[in-house]
Amino acid sequence: MDPRKPGERLLLQGNEAIVYGALAAGCRFYAGYPITPASEIAELLSVKLPQVNGTFIQMEDEIASMGAIIGASLAGVKSMTATSGPGFSLMQENLGYACIAEVPCVVVNVMRGGPSTGLPTNVAQGDVLMARWGTHGDHPIIVLAVSSVSDCFSITVKAFNLSEKYRVPVILLSDEVVAHTRECITLPQTEQVRVVDRIAPKTPPEWYKPYATNNRGVPDMAIFGDGYHHHVTGLVHDEWGFPTQNPKEIEGFHNRLHDKITKGFPEIMMTKTFDMADADICVITYGCVSRAARMAVKNAREHGVKVGLVQLVTLFPFPRKAIDSALRQCKAAIVSELNMGQMSREVNRVNQYDCRVIKHSRYDGQMITPDEITKQILSCA
Amino acid sequence: MVVEAEVIRQNYLRHNKKFPHVWCPGCGNGIVLGSLLRAIHSLGYDKDDVVVASGIGCSSRMTTYIDFNTLHTTHGRALTFATGVKLAKPRLRVITVMGDGDATAIGGNHFIHAARRNINITAIIVNNSTYGMTGGQYSPTTPYGSRSTTSVYGHVEHDFSISELAITAGASFVARGTVYHAAHLDRMIEQAIVKRGFAVVEVISNCHVQHGRRNKLGGAIQMINTFRDQAVPVAKAKKMSAEEMEGKFTIGVLCDVEKPISTEEYARIRHESCQLPGELHDEDDQDY
Ligand SMILES: Cc1ncc(C[n+]2csc(CCOP(=O)(O)OP(=O)(O)O)c2C)c(N)n1
Ligand code: SF4
Numbered sequence: 261m262d263p264r265k266p267g268e269r270l271l272l273q274g275n276e277a278i279v280y281g282a283l284a285a286g287c288r289f290y291a292g293y294p295i296t297p298a299s300e301i302a303e304l305l306s307v308k309l310p311q312v313n314g315t316f317i318q319m320e321d322e323i324a325s326m327g328a329i330i331g332a333s334l335a336g337v338k339s340m341t342a343t344s345g346p347g348f349s350l351m352q353e354n355l356g357y358a359c360i361a362e363v364p365c366v367v368v369n370v371m372r373g374g375p376s377t378g379l380p381t382n383v384a385q386g387d388v389l390m391a392r393w394g395t396h397g398d399h400p401i402i403v404l405a406v407s408s409v410s411d412c413f414s415i416t417v418k419a420f421n422l423s424e425k426y427r428v429p430v431i432l433l434s435d436e437v438v439a440h441t442r443e444c445i446t447l448p449q450t451e452q453v454r455v456v457d458r459i460a461p462k463t464p465p466e467w468y469k470p471y472a473t474n475n476r477g478v479p480d481m482a483i484f485g486d487g488y489h490h491h492v493t494g495l496v497h498d499e500w501g502f503p504t505q506n507p508k509e510i511e512g513f514h515n516r517l518h519d520k521i522t523k524g525f526p527e528i529m530m531t532k533t534f535d536m537a538d539a540d541i542c543v544i545t546y547g548c549v550s551r552a553a554r555m556a557v558k559n560a561r562e563h564g565v566k567v568g569l570v571q572l573v574t575l576f577p578f579p580r581k582a583i584d585s586a587l588r589q590c591k592a593a594i595v596s597e598l599n600m601g602q603m604s605r606e607v608n609r610v611n612q613y614d615c616r617v618i619k620h621s622r623y624d625g626q627m628i629t630p631d632e633i634t635k636q637i638l639s640c641a
Numbered sequence: 642m643v644v645e646a647e648v649i650r651q652n653y654l655r656h657n658k659k660f661p662h663v664w665c666p667g668c669g670n671g672i673v674l675g676s677l678l679r680a681i682h683s684l685g686y687d688k689d690d691v692v693v694a695s696g697i698g699c700s701s702r703m704t705t706y707i708d709f710n711t712l713h714t715t716h717g718r719a720l721t722f723a724t725g726v727k728l729a730k731p732r733l734r735v736i737t738v739m740g741d742g743d744a745t746a747i748g749g750n751h752f753i754h755a756a757r758r759n760i761n762i763t764a765i766i767v768n769n770s771t772y773g774m775t776g777g778q779y780s781p782t783t784p785y786g787s788r789s790t791t792s793v794y795g796h797v798e799h800d801f802s803i804s805e806l807a808i809t810a811g812a813s814f815v816a817r818g819t820v821y822h823a824a825h826l827d828r829m830i831e832q833a834i835v836k837r838g839f840a841v842v843e844v845i846s847n848c849h850v851q852h853g854r855r856n857k858l859g860g861a862i863q864m865i866n867t868f869r870d871q872a873v874p875v876a877k878a879k880k881m882s883a884e885e886m887e888g889k890f891t892i893g894v895l896c897d898v899e900k901p902i903s904t905e906e907y908a909r910i911r912h913e914s915c916q917l918p919g920e921l922h923d924e925d926d927q928d929y
Contacts, residue, residue, distance in 0.1 A: 289728070317728060
């Protein structure tokens with residue numbers, strides 16, 4: 261299973277595909293702490309990373325893991341960590357640091373049932389809103405969800421690319437089902453994988469302002485040891501990177517941090533639609549449930565129901581445009597998810613039409629089956 | 642001397658960007674800052690090759706003022722960020738500055754594991770026996786019976802020794818100094834930076850504003866003079882009885898051993914298993 265033999269068909273589980281995606285995207289540093297159902301990512305990377313001149317380290321906890329990947333990224337190496345709910349809780353502190361100091365990194369959360377130690381290790385999608393709002397304070401963040409082994413490869417690459425381009429931490433939400441499902445995938449040729457890197461400053465060190473606004477809204481990023489000897493802090497800072505108490509600078513700082521993501525909306529917000537052209541009912545899903553929903557839509561179509569599927573790849577920033585057009589078009593939208601209605605609440609929040617938003621939850625540690633979704637669809641028809 | 646001080650002031654302080662500083666007049670943090678700069682200067686390092694990471698607290702504000710690659714992290718986590726920097730770019734010389742609360746309360750777990758791992762990082766811990774920044778609450782090094790804003794009836798817990806903790810956890814080098822013995826502190830910090838492996842310098846410092854005042858220990862000068870009276874060099878302490886050492890503490894090099902460094906060991910694994918020789922950069926891998 262050599263990642264450098266692309267074109268080969270491999271039978272991989274989701275967690276393994278995340279590893280190959282990360283390596284293809286240029287990830288060369290991993291720090292983490294063992295937790296099921298994410299541990300395979302660490303185990304495989306501990307083998308693969310030294311082979312590509314990368315570094316693996318098992319830290320003393322998830323707080324430390326998050327700190328270490330930020331440090332590595334500031335030293336110029338693309339880095340990631342992977343965990344599940346309890347560890348994701350511990351990462352929130354330093355995740356906020358990555359947001360405020362604009363440090364690219366990728367955090368994989370392979371969801372299991374919560375809260376607390378919860379349900380080790382049954383499937384759940386209970387960390388959706390936490391991924392958006394888990395760390396304190398207003399902060400921009402990108403949250404992506406994977407639904408298949410092939411997603412685990414390609415969306416992981418996207419996660420790194422977005423994180424490098426926008427200088428934000430990107431949360432990759434997987435779940436126990438996707439993580440442990442084995443499917444055949446073909447790894448793309450190395451040169452077919454589009455890899456984006458952060459932009460280094462061209463200005464001489466004396467003129468370099470580490471957090472200056474530019475037309476991209478994303479400051480050029482110097483790395484430690486490259487001659488810029490700049491300051492990085494978790495305090496709200498001015499353009500030079502030093503702490504500020506000036507109300508104007510504080511407001512400007514927050515605005516820029518959010519604007520850089522707003523500017524990138526068209527590229528960042530990814531959704532997939534199936535059979536939506538003539539649909540008057542839609543199912544809205546993300547992650548593993550999307551697979552059951554595909555089947556359910558197909559079955560319901562055989563019953564003559566005009567139903568389609570909107571699968572969210574990007575969960576946050578919330579893909580408002582795609583959801584809005586689905587809600588305008590349909591009389592009913594079924595949000596199927598493995599929690600008590602976290603995403604259906606978001607869908608409802610943006611609903612401006614007569615469309616009925618139906619919360620379809622399951623939270624007993626089991627997958628939603630295609631039949632359950634078909635039943636929901638037929639009851640709306 | 643005067644010329645040298647001016648050279649250091651000009652070269653290593655971010656004077657046009659970040660002064661005046663936040664510290665109270667007489668705070669020991671300034672003396673530690675001076676020692677750190679003198680040590681780096683006398684070692685002749687290029688400031689681009691030095692990374693200084695700190696946590697949160699008065700002492701940790703130091704990174705704002707000094708002109709290296711500086712990383713002001715979250716409370717207690719400086720060593721975790723520093724570990725990432727060091728592993729990602731072993732050629733950088735990585736130093737952390739932390740307070741006693743920062744390094745041994747909230748960051749205690751990271752501290753013992755950095756020592757156990759014996760990663761090639763220098764840790765300077767400014768021990769002022771209190772949480773200075775948040776207003777003088779008790780810390781892991783607040784002495785039994787002391788008054789603090791959270792122990793107004795007298796502290797009922799016992800303190801521990803940061804240096805002994807570091808030795809037990811596996812640090813390669815552990816030294817203790819005080820802000821009274823500034824020239825000695827320069828040497829301790831210099832030795833710690835040069836030492837290959839995890840090296841700790843515990844600096845006994847004064848927070849006269851939060852700790853001294855509440856415990857009738859006097860102002861800055863009186864507190865610093867007390868350190869002169871309490872500090873006993875390691876060699877002398879060996880000849881003293883337990884009774885004679887009552888109320889005193891040792892200063893100097895407490896531990897200096899050679900042991901494998903995890904960063905170097907890992908570099909070896911990488912060299913042996915790397916399948917992409919094109920990606921290997923010996924220079925970057927060189928661990929200083
Ligand atoms: C997670 C977290 N908890 C609490 C604080 C508040 N806080 C800031 S500094 C500090 C204590 C600093 O004490 P110490 O590390 O001894 O450094 P000193 O200020 O005495 O130099 C605390 C508790 C924080 N910033 N973050
Ligand atoms: S509060 Fe104490 S530690 Fe903080 S600057 Fe003042 S004297 Fe120094």
